[in-house]
Amino acid sequence: MTAPAEIFDRGYRRYEGERTGVWQAMRSVLWHTIRSVLGIGRKGRHKVFPALVALVAFLPSIAFLAFAVLIGDMLSEELRPPYWELFGLPILVVVLFATLVAPEALVRDRRDGMFRLYLSTPLTKPTYLLAKFAAVMAVMAIVVAGPVLLLLVGYTVQNLGPDGFGAWIGVLGRILLSSVLIVGFMAALSLGASSLTDRRAIASVGVLGAVVGVSIVVGICVDAIGLRHELRVLDPLGAPVEMAARIFGEVGPAGESRGSAATPTWLVFAGVAAWTTVWLSVLVTRYRRLTAV
Amino acid sequence: MTQSVSTVRSVLLTHRLLVRQLLTPGRLLALLSLGAVVVLAAVGVAASDEVEDPARTIIEVMDGLGLVLVVPVVSLVFASASLGDLREDGTLVYLWLRPMDRLSVVAGAYLAALTVSLPLTTLPLAAAALVGKATVDGVIATVVAASFGVLAYSAAFVLLGLMIRNPIIWGLAYVLVWEGIFARFSEPVGNAAVRGYTRSLLANLSDVGLGPAAEANTSTAVLVCVFVAAGSLAMAAVRLNRLEVD
Amino acid sequence: MSNVSPPPPPPPPPLPGTRISSPTPSEPLIGAEDLSAWPGTGPVMVEAIGVTKSFGDVVAVSDVTFQIGSGVTAILGPNGAGKSTLFRMLCGLTQPSSGTVTMLGRNAGADREVRGRIGLAPQQDALFDRLSAGAFVALAAQTHGVVRAESRTREVLAQVELDVDDPKPVGSFSKGMRQRVKLAAALVNDPDVLVLDEPLTGLDPIQRQRMIALFGELAERGKCLLVSSHVLDEVARLGSNVLVLAQGRLAAAGDYRSLRDLMDDRPHRVRVGTDRPQQLAAALIERGSARGVTVLADAVIVDIDDIDGFGRIIAPLTVDLGLRLDELVPLDDDLESVFRYLVERRR
Incomplete structure (x- = not known):
């Protein structure tokens, strides 16, 4: 008879637990990207920039709310900004936030070799990019949707909000729709520009150039050279805000022109869709060519 | 076998190395295209029938595009990278652990940034001013204001590159938010922004009024730019000495 | 239950030939002419006194004290033991949280002249990738x-x-070539102190051999070489002086063979080749000369506490038993065993 024997530690062993698959992997990438960008779980200095930028993005809403609290019901409707304008007031801050978020989300993985590691999991390039896209959208929503939602809630508390539940839901729906479209546009543009380089700093400048630089060129073409004002639908700073204005049934500054008809709404949406498509194509093409090993 | 490295030689060695490191095709192309945008704007001004006073309008374009965007962004990209990139990628040790004094390394980095940034800003802006039918004073004002802007911004951004790991986004935050938003609405904030002084130089030398945030006199504007540059470089040398090098 | 901290360990002995006195940073720089007196009687060239380095809550190096003179000294330790952090502190690249570090009697980070007499090949792979090897080393x-x-x-x-x-450009070089570029840059000023963090990584066996020979030549010329490596047999060929770091603390310092002798809680293991191993094993156990034996086909592996005593009894014993004694090979007084014992103790 042999003596009883037992091996307590075999060293490496196969993982026998539950395999949660691609969705869980995507969720994991999404969550870790959000954590990384916002500095969650990192030292305090990593949180300073996103916190400051978010604060500045909320300043206009906070200022309007403070005004409403001080004056209360006496604040006439004319003095209250339309909700869509709150997408435009902090737009430069939104761009600044994008110069941080997209390079941090995308470039770091390629530089540190994490991208290759991710592709050794159930993730593929499309699912990886989808998770990154969702993460960037989620983070950008803080500075895009946050200020407008704050204003809606603040005005509602001050009895200055939309009249009746139906109208309130209608405004909320328009805010959410505008936010999703603007955030999607910004995410496509900033991720596309960031995919072109392996240096975060250059990616940040690239994002700035893709938004502010192109905006300036469009401005020059229309204002200085005198090309048709409809060209403003290609202004990455103005077009998203104009789109939000149209969702609220109004015409914004990028859709107006002295002495001529407002730009058609379909054209505004087409302009935003065109840029989104272009930058998504850049992103996908770049990653398709990227070798994982 | 070795002898001490003189300050001038340290500056020159650092300068030569960093100019080579900074001049990448991608950076050059991106920033040249930024300068091209200003030239394009100038072409628009020159060609437009609606512009009543091109000499004035082109100075406003130099202000709105050149001093507000091109000068700070080009300075930011090169100056923050001069020592910041070395710190980020772990090569700073090859300059740091050498018998060279810190100020000469910082001065070499600053001069390298200027060597690249000055032509990339002043040449397109001067060309744009000429194309846009600026007066001779307007062209000179543009070049002088841009040059002093590059001098001040570059020093500040060399320091920034040594202070934080991601200097570009903080630099952009300074340019877009501090100078672009807060400085417009608050005079004290405007006084603490380089842009106010470069705009003052442009306004004073071209004799074109550029509004309330450009009212410093010429000598004050020059002195502030020089003071910002000297102060930033001194702080950068101190910072470099205390830096934790990888 | 009381929580009693163990008394602080005594400071490790200085490496052979080093001075015990601690030069303060204000003392004059040790001149190159002084170095010729090494080995054995020359000056302390690198010194750490009570050095601790913390990164937030993580203590990377804890209360480390040692002195080193000329010659090759290997810094050993598992990954994360604090070797690179120690090197960075020695070169002044980072300041200790407490304690003092001096190189050639001064703080390398703050002293230009000392910086000119140090050669560092850092662990990280970064180089100015757009320069050629010639341009990179010429710049150095x-x-x-x-x-x-x-x-x-x-x-x-x-x-x-x-x-x-x-x-x-060096950016297109292989890892081994980049490593050699780093070494050349570290050697170019003919430094008095060479700090080489994993210098043999990426080199092929012949290049390793040549580098080890080169380090030996430099040591003979009175240079002080501090080398970290994971390849223990190569470290052993570099020289016998080691500093062993484990979990940020200095586990041992000195000649590793002497260190082995000091480990009296670890039995020595010896292979005794013989024609009748079973008979020898029985005799050793019967006489109490071995703590344990393993019988092989043509040898006995013997665990013993007193290796000198064993050396004295084994020959007469085999004669008494009428056995043939083919070989007597110590199995665990090599550097790897010393390192393993020291590090294992801490885990």
Whole structure:
């Protein structure tokens, strides 16, 4: 008879637990990207920039709310900004936030070799990019949707909000729709520009150039050279805000022109869709060519 | 076998190395295209029938595009990278652990940034001013204001590159938010922004009024730019000495 | 239950030949002419006294004290033991949280002259990737103030078997070639103290052999070489002086063979070759001469506490038993065993 024997530690062993698959992997990438960008779980200095930028993005809403609290019901409707304008007031801050978020989300993985590691999991390039896209959208929503939602809630508390539940839901729906479209546009543009380089700093400048630089060129073409004002639908700073204005049934500054008809709404949406498509194509093409090993 | 490295030689060695490191095709192309945008704007001004006073309008374009965007962004990209990139990628040790004094390394980095940034800003802006039918004073004002802007911004951004790991986004935050938003609405904030002084130089030398945030006199504007540059470089040398090098 | 901290361990013995006295940073710099007196009686060239380095809550190096003179000293330790952090502190690249570090009697980070007499090959792979090997090493020579920088560049690149005229940028080099570029740059100023963090990584066996020979030559010329490596048999060939770091603390310092002798809680293991191993094993156990035995076909592996005593009894014993004694080989007084014992104790 042999003596009883037992091996307590075999060293490496196969993982026998539950395999949660691609969705869980995507969720994991999404969550870790959000954590990384916002500095969650990192030292305090990593949180300073996103916190400051978010604060500045909320300043206009906070200022309007403070005004409403001080004056209360006496604040006439004319003095209250339309909700869509709150997408435009902090737009430069939104761009600044994008110069941080997209390079941090995308470039770091390629530089540190994490991208290759991710592709050794159930993730593929499309699912990886989808998770990154969702993460960037989620983070950008803080500075895009946050200020407008704050204003809606603040005005509602001050009895200055939309009249009746139906109208309130209608405004909320328009805010959410505008936010999703603007955030999607910004995410496509900033991720596309960031995919072109392996240096975060250059990616940040690239994002700035893709938004502010192109905006300036469009401005020059229309204002200085005198090309048709409809060209403003290609202004990455103005077009998203104009789109939000149209969702609220109004015409914004990028859709107006002295002495001529407002730009058609379909054209505004087409302009935003065109840029989104272009930058998504850049992103996908770049990653398709990227070798994982 | 070795002898001490003189300050001038340290500056020159650092300068030569960093100019080579900074001049990448991608950076050059991106920033040249930024300068091209200003030239394009100038072409628009020159060609437009609606512009009543091109000499004035082109100075406003130099202000709105050149001093507000091109000068700070080009300075930011090169100056923050001069020592910041070395710190980020772990090569700073090859300059740091050498018998060279810190100020000469910082001065070499600053001069390298200027060597690249000055032509990339002043040449397109001067060309744009000429194309846009600026007066001779307007062209000179543009070049002088841009040059002093590059001098001040570059020093500040060399320091920034040594202070934080991601200097570009903080630099952009300074340019877009501090100078672009807060400085417009608050005079004290405007006084603490380089842009106010470069705009003052442009306004004073071209004799074109550029509004309330450009009212410093010429000598004050020059002195502030020089003071910002000297102060930033001194702080950068101190910072470099205390830096934790990888 | 009381929580009693163990008393602090006594400071490790200085490495052979080092001075116990601690020069303060204000003392004059040790001149190159002093170094010729080494080994054995020359000055302390690198010194750490009570050095601790913390990164937030993580203590990377804890209360480390040692002195080193000329010759090769290997810093050993598992990953994360604090070797690179210690090297960075020695070169002044980072300041200790407490304690003092001096190189050639001064703080390297704050003293230009000392910086000119140090050569560092850091662990990280970063180089100025757009420069050629010649340009990179020439830059190192110029920034060190080497008088004939060009010929010296040629000389050190030849030592590491790289072509000074090769125009290819170092960014396109293999890991081994990059490693040799780093070594050349560290050697170019003929430094008095060479700090080499994993210098043999990426080199092929022949290059390793040549580098080890080169380090030996430098040590003979009175240079102080601090080398970290994971390849223990190569470290053993570099020399016998080691500093062993484990979990940030200095586990041992000195000649590793002497360290082995000091480990009296660990039995020595010896292979005794014989024609009748079973008979020898029985005799050793019966006489109490061995703590344990393992019988092989042509030998006995013996665990013993007193290796000198065993050496004295084994020959007469085999004669008494009428056995043939083929070989007597110590199995665990090599560096790897010493290292393993020291590190295992801490885990």
